[in-house]
Amino acid sequence: MGHRELWGWVGATALGCVLVLFAASRAWVRVLGQGGAGAPIGADLSPVLTPVALAGLAGIVAVLATKGAGRRVVGALIALCGVGAAAGTWTALSGDTVDGWLRERNVLHGAAGIPWELTPLWPAVAAVGAALMVAGGIVAVVRGGMWAGMSARYDRTADKPQAQAQAQDDRALWDALDRGDDPTDSR
Secondary structure, eight states: OOOOOOOOOOOHHHHHHHHHHHHTTOOOOTTTTTTTTOOOHHHHHTTHHHHHHHHHHHHHHHHHOOOOOHHHHHHHHHHHHHHHHHHHHHTTTOHHHHHHHHHHOTTTTSSSOOOOOOOHHHHHHHHHHHHHHHHHHHHHHHHGGSSSHHHHHGSOOSSHHHHHHHHHHHHHHHHHHHHTTOTTOOO
């Protein structure tokens, strides 16, 4: 059950991050009378969307690589990235944000009002992705301690007798080299 839950969490949280990334690369506004040319994408209106989504993806990998308290801290950071994506989505939808962006990039119309309308699909996709990121972060904080960690082969094994013997043998070979002896010489 633990592995299934972990991989379900990975899939849902990664989906949230990817939705935010994808939505940030799509036009959120349609400029009327110009056939959509020069319309801002989500990342233009809210530059925070791409970085928080990428940080969320990195956080997923970090959750897989950590255990215990470290996993909970990373889960909290993923939730904060989701909150950042939600806040970025909200501020991008402000009429002042869109008008300011269009004014800065439209030389012909200058300060005159440029007619535009919101394309609701991509902000909604970003909002769903942000919600998945927040939920994923919270789940990692609450349930992450019960998930399996990386395989034991990645853990330090210096306290195991076999590993200690191997380390001593390796050390003996290096000591022989330091003395100028050939450790491969069978004489």
